[in-house]
Amino acid sequence: MTATDIDRPAATSHRAARQRERAIRKGEPGAFSESKRRLSSPGATIAAIIIAAIWTVPTLGLFVTSFRQPADINTTGWWTVFTNPNLTVSNYVNTLNFTDTLTVGQSFVNSLVIVIPATLFPIAIALLAAYAFAWVNFRGKNVLFIAVFSLQVVPIQVALVPLLSLFSNGVTIGNWAVFPGLNLNSVDGSFARIWIAHTIFALPLAIFLLHNFIAALPVDIMEAARIDGASHGQTFFRIVLPLARPAIASFAILQFLWVWNDLLVATIFTSGSNFPITKLLTDLAGTYGQTWYLLSAGTFLAILVPLVVFFALQRYFVRGLLAGATKG
Amino acid sequence: MTAFFQWLAGLPPLAQIPVIVVAFGIIVALILFFVEFAPRQGRRYMIMRLVVAIGVPAIIVLILGVYNDAVWLVPLAAVLGGGLFLLDLRARGGKGSLLQLTAFMAPAVLLLAVGLLYPLIKTVIAAFFSNDGSAFVGLNNFGSVLAPSNQGLQALGNQVIWVIITPILATAIGLAYAVLIDRSRGEKVLKVFVFMPVAISFVGASIIFKFFYDYQQGNQIGLLNQLVVLFGGHPVNWLQSYPLNNALLIIILIWTQTGFAMVLLSAAIKGIPDEQVEAAELDGAGAFQRFTNITVPSIRPTIIVTWITIAIVSLKVYDIIAATTQGQNGTSVISFQMVRLFENLPPQTGTSSAEAVLLFVLILPFLIYNANNIRKQRLGL
Structure with missing residues (x-):
């Protein structure tokens, strides 16, 4: 069996996933006019609208609250706003400048500083490995691939403490200090540890998703390139990278949302002045549990970025979820 | 490397982004440069391969910053690189192919x-040692983690409840919703909600729901208590009333995961051939029968x-507990306990690791199932 034979099943089912996803997009009126008549009933639609309403009300409540006067928030319910509107945006201004260990505005910037490198790094490293897994023949390939895939399910909780001690104390074998550690504990403002941690934790899924896509590229194209004398380096750069752009976009969005929304890794690997917004919000919720003008505005500042990404790039996001999950 | 990171930390946060991205890009x-030139034949490329194979491992070890008493690591790395170079000379794919593969992987x-x-x-080793790592303590850490007085047993019980309830409800509601909106007018919009x-x-999500569950003396500002009052009940301090608070926290996770299940299942439903549905309809199957039989x-x-993915998510849940109850009032779970123990002063490394191992054991069945699946796919079975 050649490598391409082995990769075939992955290829077909990935294509199936993409077809299904295309079908979702066609779910707009008209595309299924015949079946629509058959399958949708008013009762079903009403039930769906009720579920949708239940799903939206909690968010709406906090959203409305974030625009109310602080004095009103703690005395009357947010639903009274519909009869007695008295709105303001000052909560957002006050929250951005609110200082705990650092201002909410600064933690927002920190989130950006963490998320951009932590999205780019794993993609680059995973692309290299994914290409080799898909199109370079070598012994032990399947075993290594399954090992990498298995690491995806290892709870990061298991890795956190030793990784932190690796960063701060290094490794010693017997009395020999083999690696002294990054020595960054006292360096306030360094993001190195959280960049590295996020990069490592993202690799298994990144390699897996990108491999599935790259392995599904048509054999003919790869063969043609090889016959024309293209090396692996050229094939990677000229053919695989441009064609894999949709898969890269899908994973980039997943990873972006994951890192932006992460709390656990940030709790362990950031300190003081480089808390991201999720960590600061959690602390605020603990300390100022009833200060709702602050928590509501802070929450919507924190979820603003993911929501923008979500609405702008929903198509790629769905594709990433489908490729990631339907594969196991 | 430490010096570089220390210098970088001194820059304003936003300025750090371009610097680190460019450094990584280089x-x-x-x-990529090496990958391109590695397999070329000829004396010049041979010398290049030799220099890279010996030099790069040595330089990496140097950059990581070895102590004086471990300088021997540098020649060791160089020798290992040299060995790889010799192996590469007789590689199956031709000279340079092994080094090229190494560069990729x-x-x-x-x-x-x-x-x-x-x-x-x-972590697995640390779970069997004392908290300062000095003495082997056997299973003591697991014993103390699961002792009733340490909330550990309750955390384990809660975690199991999370894993059972969340995937079932999220998948069920997601499936129901996907079926309800399938091919209906405004499907796209309904999906977004x-x-x-x-x-x-x-x-x-936790803060959104904390507000929803809010409890006050007098006027209620949380919608849930307002509804209770509206129907003539007394407002409840939801997040402090055990065991109900666990269910309310689980609802938060279900709320976030249902959409994920819905999108996956909706895509699968679109993949069912129309002929099957039509045939069932001609045979007189009602909507519910079509749902259960087709x-x-x-x-x-x-x-x-979907079920497995959400189960794994609910095993790893930490954020929801941290942002709402901090594990108070009987709401802790293992994944939260683990971090809490580690953040103690001094860190309870032993017991914390035992919690992590416990979590890993809970996830192991899913891991085996998934690895098995992927193995079958790779072998084309």
Whole structure:
């Protein structure tokens, strides 16, 4: 069996996933006019609208609250706003400048500083490995691939403490200090540890998703390139990278949302002045549990970025979820 | 490397982004450069390969910053690189192919080995040693973690409840919703309402629901208590009333995961051939019969995958507990306990590791199932 034979099943089912996803997009009126008549009933639609309403009300409540006067928030319910509107945006201004260990505005910037490198790094490293897994023949390939895939399910909780001690104390074998550690504990403002941690934790899924896509590229194209004398380096750069752009976009969005929304890794690997917004919000919720003008505005500042990404790039996001999950 | 990171930390946060991205880009460019030239034949490329094979491992060891008493690591790395070079001379794919493969795979494999595999092994070992790592204590850590007085047993029980309830309800509601809106007018818009929470962080979702569950003396500002009052009841301090508070926290996770299940299952439903549905209809099957006899069997693999994915998410849940109750009032779970123990002063490394191992054991069945699946796919069975 050649490598391409082995990769075939992955290829077909990935294509199936993409077809299904295309079908979702066609779910707009008209595309299924015949079946629509058959399958949708008013009762079903009403039930769906009720579920949708239940799903939206909690968010709406906090959203409305974030625009109310602080004095009103703690005395009357947010639903009274519909009869007695008295709105303001000052909560957002006050929250951005609110200082705990650092201002909410600064933690927002920190989130950006963490998320951009932590999205780019794993993609680059995973692309290299994914290409080799898909199109370079070598012994032990399947075993290594399954090992990498298995690491995806290892709870990061298991890795956190030793990784932190690796960063701060290094490794010693017997009395020999083999690696002294990054020595960054006292360096306030360094993001190195959280960049590295996020990069490592993202690799298994990144390699897996990108491999599935790259392995599904048509054999003919790869063969043609090889016959024309293209090396692996050229094939990677000229053919695989441009064609894999949709898969890269899908994973980039997943990873972006994951890192932006992460709390656990940030709790362990950031300190003081480089808390991201999720960590600061959690602390605020603990300390100022009833200060709702602050928590509501802070929450919507924190979820603003993911929501923008979500609405702008929903198509790629769905594709990433489908490729990631339907594969196991 | 430490010096570089220390210098970088001194820059304003936003300025750090371009610097680190460019630095990383240079490394990737060097790797690609080597990949391109490695397999070329001729004396010049042979010398280049030799220099890279010996030099790069040595330089990496130097950059990582060895102590004086471990300088021998530098020649050792160089010798290992030299060995790889010799192996490469008789590689099956021709000279240079092995080094090229190494360049493709080494960054990922090394990072995974150092950042996931090594910590995994180390955690398992630490779970059997005392909290300062000095003495072997056997199963004592597990004993003290699960002792009733330490909340550990309760945390384990709660975690099991999370894992059972969340995937079932999220998948069921997601499936019901996907079927209800399938091919209806405004399907796209209706989808967004349930799907949106997927993009919201657990921290955001927790605060949204904390407000929803809010309890006050006098006038209620939380909608749930307002509804209770509206129907003539007395407001309840929801997050402090055990065991109900656990269910209320689980609802937060269900709220975020249902959209994920819905999107996956909806895609699978679209994949069912129209002929099957039509045939069932001609045979006189009603909507519910079509659902149980056609839809569910056709998409069973997707249902299982969805269920497993959400089960794994609910095993790893930490954020929701951290942002709401901090594990108070009987709401702790293992994944939260583990971090809490580690953040103690001094860190309870032993017991914390035992919690992590416990979590890993809970996840192991899913891991085996998934690895088995992927093995079958890879072998084309």
